[in-house]
Amino acid sequence: MTLQIRKIRMAENSIASFIFEKPAGFSFYPGQYLDVELPVDDPNGKTRAFTISASPTEDFLMLSTKNGITPFKKHLVALKVGDKIKTSHPAGTFTLDEKSPAAMIAGGIGITPFRSMIKYAFDQKLKASITLIYLNSDANFPFKKELDSWKQSLPNLHIIYHNSSLSGHLTKLPTTIYQLPIYYLAGPPKMVDSFERILLGIGVDELNIRYDRFDGYK
Ligand SMILES: Cc1cc2nc3c(=O)[nH]c(=O)nc-3n(C[C@H](O)[C@H](O)[C@H](O)COP(=O)(O)OP(=O)(O)OC[C@H]3O[C@@H](n4cnc5c(N)ncnc54)[C@H](O)[C@@H]3O)c2cc1C
Numbered sequence: 360m361t362l363q364i365r366k367i368r369m370a371e372n373s374i375a376s377f378i379f380e381k382p383a384g385f386s387f388y389p390g391q392y393l394d395v396e397l398p399v400d401d402p403n404g405k406t407r408a409f410t411i412s413a414s415p416t417e418d419f420l421m422l423s424t425k426n427g428i429t430p431f432k433k434h435l436v437a438l439k440v441g442d443k444i445k446t447s448h449p450a451g452t453f454t455l456d457e458k459s460p461a462a463m464i465a466g467g468i469g470i471t472p473f474r475s476m477i478k479y480a481f482d483q484k485l486k487a488s489i490t491l492i493y494l495n496s497d498a499n500f501p502f503k504k505e506l507d508s509w510k511q512s513l514p515n516l517h518i519i520y521h522n523s524s525l526s527g528h529l530t531k532l533p534t535t536i537y538q539l540p541i542y543y544l545a546g547p548p549k550m551v552d553s554f555e556r557i558l559l560g561i562g563v564d565e566l567n568i569r570y571d572r573f574d575g576y577k
Pocket residue numbers: 392403407408409410411423424425426427428429431432451468471472571572573574575576577
């Protein structure tokens with residue numbers, strides 16, 4: 360599939376969001392990703408996975424990423440409005456169960472699937488409760504403004520921001536989320552593995568834990 364860039368947003372926290380024209384008939388579930396292939400000579404290959412950070416209810420597609428040092432990332436952040444990129448079809452089973460309460464745990468750029476899911480919940484006025492625990496290494500939480508504005512009219516959405524540079528690593532979860540049936544973890548593999556251990560340690564059934572490990576982040 361080929362996607363054309365409509366707009367690029369560079370945020371102060373070295374996060375770039377690429378907004379694409381949405382091809383007619385394009386459909387996906389909140390939380391799915393695309394494999395992006397760029398014409399680069401990179402020891403780690405020409406392809407990376409990126410979650411679609413837009414919701415299916417929006418009239419555009421969006422991929423968001425952190426600047427990096429690899430040839431792939433350098434090529435990506437040098438792209439301009441109007442450029443086209445090659446991608447797979449949407450893939451992945453890390454998707455929102457619309458009816459079940461959700462506890463989402465995001466590490467940094469791991470917010471991308473949750474930005475999609477929460478915007479979807481907001482637009483569809485979903486009733487199930489959502490608790491987002493959002494960990495970041497500084498105070499510049501990507502998409503914070505949007506998340507806070509959706510929270511105003513989505514009474515079932517609760518957000519806990521955790522800035523690890525001020526408060527250290529989070530090693531315990533608030534007990535209020537212990538009874539929630541589906542846990543979604545997304546972010547660097549180490550962070551995902553550590554929260555999986557915490558959840559299993561407090562007796563959560565592994566069948567109720569879903570995860571997206573963002574390879575390439577430490
Ligand atoms: C399902 C899924 C969804 C994902 N969604 C997103 C998303 O929404 N946004 C996002 O940003 N990422 C996402 N990722 C991760 C993404 O695919 C990339 O792995 C990530 O962005 C890092 O890419 P990279 O090219 O910077 O590093 P990679 O090529 O993946 O390299 C891994 C690491 O190796 C080190 N490294 C590589 N080359 C060098 C070098 N020359 N010198 C020194 N160190 C080096 C760097 O520390 C780098 O971070 C997702 C991954 C998966 C599996």
